Amino acid sequence: MATSLPSTTHEIMLTDDPAGLPGPEHFTLAERPFPVPGPGQVVVRNRYFLVFPGLRTLIGGQPDGVPLPRINVGDTLFGPAVGEVVVAAPGGPFRPGDMVTHLLGWREHALLAAADCAPLDDALPDPVAQLSSGSAAYGALTRLAQVRPGETVFVTGAAGGVGTLAGPVARLLGAGRVIGSTRSPEKAERLRAELGYDAVVVPGPGRSVDEQLAKAAPDGIDVLLDNVGGEQLTAAVRAARRGARFVLIGALAGQLAPQGDGGSALAEIDTFRLVNQGVSLYGYSGQDHPEVTEEWTRRFGGWLRSGEITFPHVRVPGMERAARALQELFEGRHFGTVVVELPPR
Numbered sequence: 001m002a003t004s005l006p007s008t009t010h011e012i013m014l015t016d017d018p019a020g021l022p023g024p025e026h027f028t029l030a031e032r033p034f035p036v037p038g039p040g041q042v043v044v045r046n047r048y049f050l051v052f053p054g055l056r057t058l059i060g061g062q063p064d065g066v067p068l069p070r071i072n073v074g075d076t077l078f079g080p081a082v083g084e085v086v087v088a089a090p091g092g093p094f095r096p097g098d099m100v101t102h103l104l105g106w107r108e109h110a111l112l113a114a115a116d117c118a119p120l121d122d123a124l125p126d127p128v129a130q131l132s133s134g135s136a137a138y139g140a141l142t143r144l145a146q147v148r149p150g151e152t153v154f155v156t157g158a159a160g161g162v163g164t165l166a167g168p169v170a171r172l173l174g175a176g177r178v179i180g181s182t183r184s185p186e187k188a189e190r191l192r193a194e195l196g197y198d199a200v201v202v203p204g205p206g207r208s209v210d211e212q213l214a215k216a217a218p219d220g221i222d223v224l225l226d227n228v229g230g231e232q233l234t235a236a237v238r239a240a241r242r243g244a245r246f247v248l249i250g251a252l253a254g255q256l257a258p259q260g261d262g263g264s265a266l267a268e269i270d271t272f273r274l275v276n277q278g279v280s281l282y283g284y285s286g287q288d289h290p291e292v293t294e295e296w297t298r299r300f301g302g303w304l305r306s307g308e309i310t311f312p313h314v315r316v317p318g319m320e321r322a323a324r325a326l327q328e329l330f331e332g333r334h335f336g337t338v339v340v341e342l343p344p345r
């Protein structure tokens, strides 16, 4: 439905360079005049935007090799968003009322070139599911790990946006045993009860990851989907079976460490074991597999409609709570994907 051009809008702006992890004190909710759209531009009223750990790396860090710009003091945050077109030039590809996805989240209204928006079709039953990071898990499993029927899969960071889909998707692709990790005993229970994980490793003081993994996977693991790195990757290498495929999707142990700039993640691994067991180690980047998104969206939509999968996510209402939601994500307080939801108008 058409609405008029906003005169002002609200955005989450970085106001200070954090020494460690950014918190709400490093952001402000700024009111800004909204510019008049130029030729070929559209105005989108955002309905949902993603709260994601990569922001830590982009804020004041040195995102070497990361295909997104650094966020400096005075910049508005950005990231995946879903919204409704409210102003579009006649003759362009969009009409007011169209739902689109784009990369200018963290603001009420986005001004974009029409070419930087992608239309939403009805592949997914709910537009918010468009913000799922499940395509990374699906791409890693199908393109690199090539999981085979009956195999044992270990997913680190299993309670996050990627991990809550990685386990169920691995199962749908034929995995025989699916093991996850989370630092929270409560989330471990949810992974077992709600998402069908067979066993969950809970790292923490006095709790050996090696011992827990040996118990969870007595015959070792065939596939690792690693979102965390650090001691969990160290332990996974020790548990690797012959011919195992390890796919590194993220590195949260370094990315969200209070010290450092969130742009590196060191881990000690037994390379002799990699050699002897013939283990393959891959880094997954969505950029290298551009065809995955469409395939994932189609299959995800089918699995959601058939009830074979769910989309675990938390909707945080309102711009006012967005900065706090990022801190909560860093603290591991949520289960699944975290999105900020804005009112329709």
Ligand SMILES: NC(=O)c1ccc[n+]([C@@H]2O[C@H](COP(=O)([O-])OP(=O)(O)OC[C@H]3O[C@@H](n4cnc5c(N)ncnc54)[C@H](OP(=O)(O)O)[C@@H]3O)[C@@H](O)[C@H]2O)c1
Pocket: 052, 053, 054, 133, 136, 157, 158, 159, 160, 161, 162, 163, 181, 182, 183, 184, 187, 227, 228, 248, 249, 250, 251, 252, 253, 254, 255, 256, 257, 284, 285, 286, 287, 329, 330, 331, 332, 333, 334, 336, 337, 338
């Ligand atoms: N390669 C790609 O194409 C691609 C695409 C999307 C995302 N990613 C990356 O994949 C990773 C996972 O993303 P996500 O969206 O699933 O993240 P997320 O939703 O923020 O999940 C974070 C989970 O990681 C755990 N965690 C947080 N800090 C940790 C720490 N210091 N040490 C160990 N675990 C920690 C928390 O688990 P517990 O509190 O439960 O322990 C939390 O549930 C990130 O590194 C992200 O940048 C990569």
